[in-house]
Amino acid sequence: MQNKSNQGGGTVGDWINDRLPYRQFVEDQLTGYYAPKNFNFWYFFGSLALLVLVIQIVTGIFLTMSYKPSADGAFASVEYIMRDVEWGWLIRYMHSTGASMFFLVVYLHMFRGLMYGSYKKPRELLWIFGMLIYVVLMAEAFFGYLLPWGQMSYWGAQVIISLFSVLPGIGEPLAIWIRGDYLISDVTLNRFFALHVVALPLVLIGLIFFHLVALRQTGSNNPDGIEIKENKGPDGKPVDGIPFHPYYTVKDIVGVGVFLALFFAIVFFAPTFLDLFLKPANFIPADPLQTPEYVPPVWYFTPFYAILAAIPDQVGGVIAMGLAILVLFAMPWIDRHPVKSIRYRSFLYKALLMSFAFGFIVLGYLGLKPATTLYNELALRFTEFYFMFFIISWVYSEPRSRNYYYGAFAIVVALIAVIDLVRDMAGISWIALLVMIAVTAFFLLLPAHTRLNESKPVPERLTS
Amino acid sequence: MMRTIRKLSLSALVLVIAAGSGAVIADEDAVREWRPSAANNDVTNLASLQRGARYYMNYCLGCHSLEYKRYQRIADDLELPEDLALENLAFTGDELADMVKIAMPPEDAEDWFGMAAPDLTLVSRSRGPDWIYNFLHSFYIDDRTVAGTNNRMLDNAAMPHVLWSLQGLQKAHYDEEGSFVGFETVREGRMSHEEYDRTVRDIVNFLDYVGEPIQTDRKRIGFWVLAFIGVFTFLSYLLYKDYWRDVK
Numbered sequence: 001m002q003n004k005s006n007q008g009g010g011t012v013g014d015w016i017n018d019r020l021p022y023r024q025f026v027e028d029q030l031t032g033y034y035a036p037k038n039f040n041f042w043y044f045f046g047s048l049a050l051l052v053l054v055i056q057i058v059t060g061i062f063l064t065m066s067y068k069p070s071a072d073g074a075f076a077s078v079e080y081i082m083r084d085v086e087w088g089w090l091i092r093y094m095h096s097t098g099a100s101m102f103f104l105v106v107y108l109h110m111f112r113g114l115m116y117g118s119y120k121k122p123r124e125l126l127w128i129f130g131m132l133i134y135v136v137l138m139a140e141a142f143f144g145y146l147l148p149w150g151q152m153s154y155w156g157a158q159v160i161i162s163l164f165s166v167l168p169g170i171g172e173p174l175a176i177w178i179r180g181d182y183l184i185s186d187v188t189l190n191r192f193f194a195l196h197v198v199a200l201p202l203v204l205i206g207l208i209f210f211h212l213v214a215l216r217q218t219g220s221n222n223p224d225g226i227e228i229k230e231n232k233g234p235d236g237k238p239v240d241g242i243p244f245h246p247y248y249t250v251k252d253i254v255g256v257g258v259f260l261a262l263f264f265a266i267v268f269f270a271p272t273f274l275d276l277f278l279k280p281a282n283f284i285p286a287d288p289l290q291t292p293e294y295v296p297p298v299w300y301f302t303p304f305y306a307i308l309a310a311i312p313d314q315v316g317g318v319i320a321m322g323l324a325i326l327v328l329f330a331m332p333w334i335d336r337h338p339v340k341s342i343r344y345r346s347f348l349y350k351a352l353l354m355s356f357a358f359g360f361i362v363l364g365y366l367g368l369k370p371a372t373t374l375y376n377e378l379a380l381r382f383t384e385f386y387f388m389f390f391i392i393s394w395v396y397s398e399p400r401s402r403n404y405y406y407g408a409f410a411i412v413v414a415l416i417a418v419i420d421l422v423r424d425m426a427g428i429s430w431i432a433l434l435v436m437i438a439v440t441a442f443f444l445l446l447p448a449h450t451r452l453n454e455s456k457p458v459p460e461r462l463t464s
Numbered sequence: 465m466m467r468t469i470r471k472l473s474l475s476a477l478v479l480v481i482a483a484g485s486g487a488v489i490a491d492e493d494a495v496r497e498w499r500p501s502a503a504n505n506d507v508t509n510l511a512s513l514q515r516g517a518r519y520y521m522n523y524c525l526g527c528h529s530l531e532y533k534r535y536q537r538i539a540d541d542l543e544l545p546e547d548l549a550l551e552n553l554a555f556t557g558d559e560l561a562d563m564v565k566i567a568m569p570p571e572d573a574e575d576w577f578g579m580a581a582p583d584l585t586l587v588s589r590s591r592g593p594d595w596i597y598n599f600l601h602s603f604y605i606d607d608r609t610v611a612g613t614n615n616r617m618l619d620n621a622a623m624p625h626v627l628w629s630l631q632g633l634q635k636a637h638y639d640e641e642g643s644f645v646g647f648e649t650v651r652e653g654r655m656s657h658e659e660y661d662r663t664v665r666d667i668v669n670f671l672d673y674v675g676e677p678i679q680t681d682r683k684r685i686g687f688w689v690l691a692f693i694g695v696f697t698f699l700s701y702l703l704y705k706d707y708w709r710d711v712k
């Protein structure tokens with residue numbers, strides 16, 4: 001134990017600590033870092049996202065050892081990994097399952113932020129870094145999906161890149177610049193490979209670093225939405241806080257166990273996950289001459305894809321899709337209500353947020369299905385509701401006069417009506433229009449006449 | 465030798481259809497209703513896989529390669545002795561370590577069938593076992609096609625009914641509205657319906673295995689991995705409870 005170093009007393013630990021102050025780091029970041037004691041289920045997903053990141057990087061490195069990034073060799077090299085590389089199938093399934101689980105975990109993590117108002121002051125930057133991570137993660141997944149060079153890889157990339165080309169003027173040159181060619185080719189595959197395995201992982205790790213630094217600066221929010229730093233004991237520690245280590249380290253390990261059980265159940269027993277994680281058509285090598293009948297995106301893109309497809313106009317669709325993502329960045333400035341947690345917000349706000357989550361899932365489902373008249377109508381209406389969520393959140397930010405609610409109602413209904421007028425009149429479903437107006441009335445007229453939009457009192461101390 | 469036999473057998477198919485099609489008499493009682501159904505194959509059934517491999521080598525390999533699959537791996541997984549495997553499996557002087565390639569040059573295939581037959585290594589993953597099962601059950605006589613037969617699962621399939629000598633030949637029946645009802649056997653094959661059904665299931669089973677050779681092992685290993693994670697999670701839960709005893 002007492003390995004004396006040449007320059008006098010101390011342990012190996014002392015020797016290292018004199019040169020690398022790791023004890024200070026552990027003290028600052030783990031044992032001396034106080035977190036609220038009431039974290040619930042929803043607070044597992046940050047550490048789980050870190051776990052999935054590690055899984056993706058480690059399995060990714062092993063995949064790279066046998067993968068060949070060329071149009072001639074890519075597909076066969078993936079089959080080589082699945083068949084001839086020792087444990088290659090496991091590595092590949094872990095990576096493909098990990099991609100989907102990454103999004104699942106991140107969506108739940110984001111929804112937690114929405115529920116407990118974690119984006120609000122003082123955590124705006126933390127949220128922005130989260131959103132940047134999310135956007136880069138989408139790009140990372142998009143580049144990675146081309147690499148197996150199957151039919152879905154090829155045509156999926158084709159569809160997404162062609163979104164850029166509808167932009168007036170710069171569109172076509174931009175698409176060519178992304179592809180490096182007039183169509184998706186070996187050149188495209190090579191650059192996507194470089195971006196997927198080197199560039200974006202570096203960016204991602206950098207952003208996650210800043211995400212965590214920002215988190216340590218403000219400290220975590222919690223299910224009650226109460227700042228524990230505002231209530232410190234005589235020792236200067238938050239009364240309702242507990243040291244992150246060992247309390248949350250042992251707790252997060254339980255979360256890791258449950259998550260890994262789910263993760264490996266999929267990897268070993270349902271690696272294609274009902275054709276959602278790995279698509280049948282991607283077991284056919286890419287063929288630039290044969291367009292598949294239907295090219296649905298992977299499930300984690302489908303909510304936004306449904307928004308894109310819901311808008312009859314191509315340029316409009318692309319703009320709506322971009323806006324749907326961008327508007328989330330502005331969340332801290334849209335919802336400025338002083339009560340953070342959903343626990344103490346009004347009945348109407350709860351209903352609004354739950355409907356938003358439900359609508360997002362419905363959009364995700366619609367994006368997987370080939371278009372029909374009914375599905376198109378639904379996609380458009382849920383797209384309208386998606387954007388309405390932000391408007392109503394903004395209206396709910398503070399108490400408003402009765403006339404204010406009436407005005408907001410009139411404006412939203414007018415917007416919906418204009419959208420219906422602009423699109424093909426024959427396509428309008430009157431029932432759907434009436435439902436939309438009823439929903440708007442529910443959220444914007446009830447606050448004018450009932451007390452359903454009143455928040456509950458926020459307690460002084462954490463509840464449980 | 466085998467190739468010649470197969471070629472002869474296909475030419476015979478064309479002759480039989482040409483001779484027989486005029487003489488087909490519609491007999492409503494003989495119509496068997498048919499609709500796609502599940503293959504219900506079992507990739508853990510070794511005997512079925514061995515039979516399926518043999519059928520595949522005899523009836524399909526003439527046109528369809530398995531270009532990501534090695535003879536060696538088939539021999540190992542299906543527990544075939546190597547020399548027997550070589551004799552049974554490889555007609556083309558291939559080594560055991562070689563991939564399962566076909567002898568027919570693609571240009572020939574395109575001359576004969578209008579297209580090269582696709583590789584089938586992954587067809588069980590792209591089409592699914594059920595689809596292949598129904599595909600092999602639903603060839604019927606159709607003299608408007610080049611092959612002389614058509615297929616319910618793949619309209620205007622360029623593939624001829626290569627198993628006709630086993631199944632026989634069948635004719636499609638439609639109701640007044642023109643929707644499909646079922647098949648009528650117009651020429652008996654060497655096998656009964658049950659035997660043919662089993663044969664098709666064996667082939668499908670083999671292709672299912674070829675599509676993902678690891679699938680049986682995967683599930684076996686997965687059981688132990690999950691058992692380990694279960695124990696790990698339980699212990700970590702006890703640890704968590706212990707640490708959190710004093711947190712109010």
Ligand code: HEM
Pocket residue numbers: 042043044045046047049050053106109110112113116118119123126127129130131132133134208211215219220221222
């Ligand atoms: C690779 C992806 C990500 C990783 C590794 C990650 C990691 C973490 C970790 C470890 C925490 C603390 C533990 C927890 O609160 O669960 C956290 C908190 C947080 N993250 Fe993330 N995160 C990721 C993506 C995102 C995204 C996409 C957003 C939202 C746009 C986001 C927003 C937040 C917020 C607001 C908090 C504070 C929550 C609170 O205190 O209530 N994060 N993140």
